[in-house]
Amino acid sequence: MKDNINTDEPLSNDELLARATGSEYKYGFTSDIDTDIIPAGLSEDVIRLISARKGEPEWLLDFRLAAYRYWLTLEPPTWAHLNIPPIDFQAISYYAAPKSKDAPESLDEVDPQLIDTFNRLGIPLEEQKMLSGMAVDAVMDSVSVHTTHRERLAEMGIIFCSFSEAVREYPDLVRKYLGKVVSYRDNFYAALNSAVFSDGSFVYIPKGVRCPMELSTYFRINASGTGQFERTLIVADDDAYVSYLEGCTAPMRDENQLHAAIVEIIVEDRAEVKYSTVQNWYAGDAEGRGGVYNFVTKRGLCRGDYSKLSWTQVETGSAITWKYPSCILAGRGATGEFYSVAVTNNMQQADTGTKMIHIGSDTHSTIVSKGISAGHSQNSYRGLVKVAPGAEGVRNYTQCDSLLLGSNCGAHTFPVIEVDNRSAVVEHEATTSKISEDQLFYCNQRGIPTEEAIALIVNGYAKEVMNKLPMEFAVEARKLLEITLEGAVG
Amino acid sequence: MKAAQSFGQYLALWVDNEALRQGVPEPLATLNSAGAEALPALIEAYRAPKDVPRACAADELFAPDYGVNLAHHDMHASVAEAFHCGVPNLNSHLVVVANDVVHVSAPLRDEAPAGLKVYSLRSLPSEYVGRAGELLALHSADNVAVAMNSLLLGDGIYIRVEPGVTVERPVQIVNIFHSDMPMLSSRRVVVDAGEGASLRVLLCDHSQGAGVQHLNNQVVQVHAAPHASVDLYDIEESSADTHRLNQLFTHQEHDSRVVVSPTFLHGGVTANHYGLNLTGDHAEAEVTGLAICADKQQVANNVVLRHDCEHSTSRQLFKYALYDEARGSFGGKVVVEHGARFTDASQTNRNILVSEKARMDASPQLEIYCDEVKASHGATTGQLDERALFYMQARGIPADEAERMLTQAFMADVVDNIGYEVLRQRMHVLVEKRLAGASASCETCASADCSKYTRQ
Known part of the structure; x- marks a missing residue:
């Protein structure tokens, strides 16, 4: 594809644009794995069935049922700048587990095809990847497949396991924290997730422990007609530190798949959590067929004094993204950060941003959001910075920039700032512009073809956010950015 | 539920009192009916906006059981007369609106400069009825508050500037409220600037007496033909019992220029909505506002600026200083439609919270569907x-004086933006006085301060 870049005939904008839509989704394969799917549909019976399959205790079933009953009273939210076709929640299967005999003890027992799938994704499950020192919990469809490095982490008292395991082995901890940050009454999709969540990851970092490696989860929707409803719960006790990575992919499918996850993070005194996401769910084809609906509720509670939570996200996939990783800064001197790069191409729609709720005094937050839209896509930043009356000395800085590539896309900014304390200093800045002709010309003049120049400029534009990603992820994210935008400019 | 009650009471009043509103002339009769027709569906569909303070939402503003002057009694001619007497040497073309009754001053009626026509909608010469009706119909039912205005409008002002005419002295519209009982007044101003015409309009809002709550539901329409230029200065200095819902709509053809400059100095609850439409290439729009709010005043400014042409420019600048328990809200949205290439849009909102209990909400938004665009916005909230x-x-x-000086300096660039020299100087003084805590006495401002806006 790159070959004809330097041909004598320069490509027209339309051709370049067309090429972008032609760039293939690298992760569009399905794995032929025996999957245990329960029939489509949602009812109390289905929830009881999910709960029974997973051998859950009574309290968790009650939690699910309460969430389900509440969900029945809700309507899907319509306030976002998104055009969401009606979703038939009865046509989705709410549980799809890869079939296996018993819980695997070692990698050898895991279905080789599954391992192959993850290898193709480049997930560091295998030995050579283990050397990179990452602990991975891979979630396929809904069930956590394997967690590496368990023993080493366990020595330090760190718990990193699948959610189901945590429910079995650390029921008290899970019960103590589940739903404390994102209640099932939070919103439509949070209620749905609370009712049907099938698995996810659980992380507990005990007091004073600095997690020696980056913890990582990889999500993949594999079976057709299923939704993925995982739940991640991270607790960092006093003075703890953890860096957590999350990656997502899904195979190419004609129909839309639903992903409605919840991430809850609790940060205690002086603890720090860094949560990084590279989201690359299947975005649908050039005409907007298929793709994943990514409706995610992510929120962290910095309830400890001088605690810190940092969200970094690179959003390149999904047909529709509805996602607002937020920080509730309740402890004195707590810090919240949000760094985001959201790229949309073709018919993708993204409405993403953050909420920084300043409740404690001397709390600080930084928001840097970079939106890039191409093709016929719509990309919105939506944010809230709220300063409560009692929060003295609050400081917020928000910067959200949008870059437009092509004349058929849209870039929107919807920030809301509510200041209820006079000592607060809140700043918001935003610009929207098209890629600089001067910069392109400069690159062209020095022999860099337009396509590469765009990649260069976009990477430079997003650098501020990319730099916040852990090394391994940064490389992947940069590549993703290039693939997503291949030639997408006029 | 609330909406049905709030708006429904007035619709019912209008329907039940057909006898009272006999003999309404055109184009008002048509407008009234258009409002009545659209209201039931609009009331049904009404949802209170989430981004403005509750008190500034239409259903809340219309909730009280206000009296309405359906029979169009001219109760306050005396006020207008008194006003004329008290203000000599007025150098503007004066129109006084007492509650909702329009009095075009005698000199303006009889000796208006060539090319400037200012009429009450009730006594419109027949050659203008069609044109005015056409323009009014454009905004008969944009939303529930506009429809309420259309329904209850008993009188209004139509200002026409003929093509190529530059009107030197501004047209000053003084809104005075005076009543012994709670009252809802509906006001409408239609500015119709012909090709290459140029006009300045001053809108001053005042109220006489205190202790009687009233709602002023105003709609202003500005139609700027190619190369026309309209400056609209809107000064609010009324009592704490004043509730005001003001909606301004502009339509700009190519190479036209519209400046809107709202100033809030004193009042109760104010909700301003500015819907600016740039539809002709090379159109320019500017909205610059300031608000100094104290006590329990609430001020919401909401701007929707739509670029639907090439090479258009817009600039927004809003500054707030909030004292005591005042609450401010700014919502600004710039929409750049598909194909609106070479748009240059900027939006700035800066706010100072002076007191512990003051509160500010800001929502500066951009909605952009075109890539050849330069758009930026910035919002800050903080202290001196x-x-x-x-x-x-x-x-x-001294500390308080230093604070005052800095706040005045903070506001200075908004005031400096006022293109009309006399008013600009006057505004600097008014802002200074306001910051010094000089209470805006409505008695004096109708007869004294207002004259100073235009005294050469």
Whole structure:
């Protein structure tokens, strides 16, 4: 594809644009794995069935049922700048587990095809990847497949396991924290997730422990007609530190798949959590067929004094993204950060941003959001910075920039700032512009073809956010950015 | 539920009192009916906006059981007369609106400069009925508050500037409220600037007496033909019992220029909505506003600026200083439609919270569907620079005075933006006085302050 870049005939904008839509989704394969799917549909019976399959205790079933009953009273939210076709929640299967005999003890027992799938994704499950020192919990469809490095982490008292395991082995901890940050009454999709969540990851970092490696989860929707409803719960006790990575992919499918996850993070005194996401769910084809609906509720509670939570996200996939990783800064001197790069191409729609709720005094937050839209896509930043009356000395800085590539896309900014304390200093800045002709010309003049120049400029534009990603992820994210935008400019 | 009650009571009043509103002339009769027709569906569909303070939402503003002057009694001619007597040497073309009754001043009626026509909608010469009706119909039912205005409008002002005419002296519309009982007044101003015409309009809002709550539901329409230029200054200095819902709509053809400059100095609850439409290439729009709010005043400014042409420029600048328990809200949305290439849009909102209990909400939004665009927005909320305050105090300036000077300097660029020299100088004085805590006495401002806006 790159070959004809330097041909004598320069490509027209339309051709370049067309090429972008032609760039293939690298992760569009399905794995032929025996999957245990329960029939489509949602009812109390289905929830009881999910709960029974997973051998859950009574309290968790009650939690699910309460969430389900509440969900029945809700309507899907319509306030976002998104055009969401009606979703038939009865046509989705709410549980799809890869079939296996018993819980695997070692990698050898895991279905080789599954391992192959993850290898193709480049997930560091295998030995050579283990050397990179990452602990991975891979979630396929809904069930956590394997967690590496368990023993080493366990020595330090760190718990990193699948959610189901945590429910079995650390029921008290899970019960103590589940739903404390994102209640099932939070919103439509949070209620749905609370009712049907099938698995996810659980992380507990005990007091004073600095997690020696980056913890990582990889999500993949594999079976057709299923939704993925995982739940991640991270607790960092006093003075703890953890860096957590999350990656997502899904195979190419004609129909839309639903992903409605919840991430809850609790940060205690002086603890720090860094949560990084590279989201690359299947975005649908050039005409907007298929793709994943990514409706995610992510929120962290910095309830400890001088605690810190940092969200970094690179959003390149999904047909529709509805996602607002937020920080509730309740402890004195707590810090919240949000760094985001959201790229949309073709018919993708993204409405993403953050909420920084300043409740404690001397709390600080930084928001840097970079939106890039191409093709016929719509990309919105939506944010809230709220300063409560009692929060003295609050400081917020928000910067959200949008870059437009092509004349058929849209870039929107919807920030809301509510200041209820006079000592607060809140700043918001935003610009929207098209890629600089001067910069392109400069690159062209020095022999860099337009396509590469765009990649260069976009990477430079997003650098501020990319730099916040852990090394391994940064490389992947940069590549993703290039693939997503291949030639997408006029 | 609330909406049905709030708006429904007035619709019912209008329907039940057909006898009272006999003999309404055109184009008002058509407008009234259009409002009545659209209201039931609009009331049904009404949802209270989430981004403005509750008190500024239409259903809340219309909730009280206000009296309505359906029979169009001219109860306050005396006020208007008194006003004329009290203000000599007025150098503007004066129109006084007492509650909702329009009095075009005698000189303006009889000796208006060539090319300027100012009429009450009730006594419109027949050749203008069609044109005015056409323009009114454009905004008969944009939303529930506009429809309420259309329904209850008993009188209004139509200003026409013929093509190529530059009107030197501004047209000043003084809105005075005076009543012994709670009242809802509906006001409408239609500015119709012909090709290449140029006009300045001053809108001053005042109220006489205190203790009687009233709602002023106003709609202003500005139609700027190619190369026309319209400046609209809107000054609100009324009592704490004043509730105001003001909606302004502009339509700009190519190479036209519209400046809207709202100033809030004193009042109760104010909700301003500005819907600016740039539909002709090379159109320019500017909205610059300031609000100094104290006590329990609430001010919401909401701007929707739509670019639907090439090479258009817009600029927004809003500044707030909030004292006591005042609450401010700014919502600004710039929409750049598909194909609106070479748009240059900027939006700035800066706010100072002076007191502990003051509160500010800001929502500066961009909605862009075109790539050849330069759009930016910035919003800040904070305090005065402590170092500057310290510096001034170190040089012997008392703290409160230093604070005042800095706040005045903070507001200065908005005032400087006023293109009409006399008014600009007057505004600097008014802002200074306001910051010094000089209470805006409505008695005097109708007869004294207002005259100073235009005294040469």
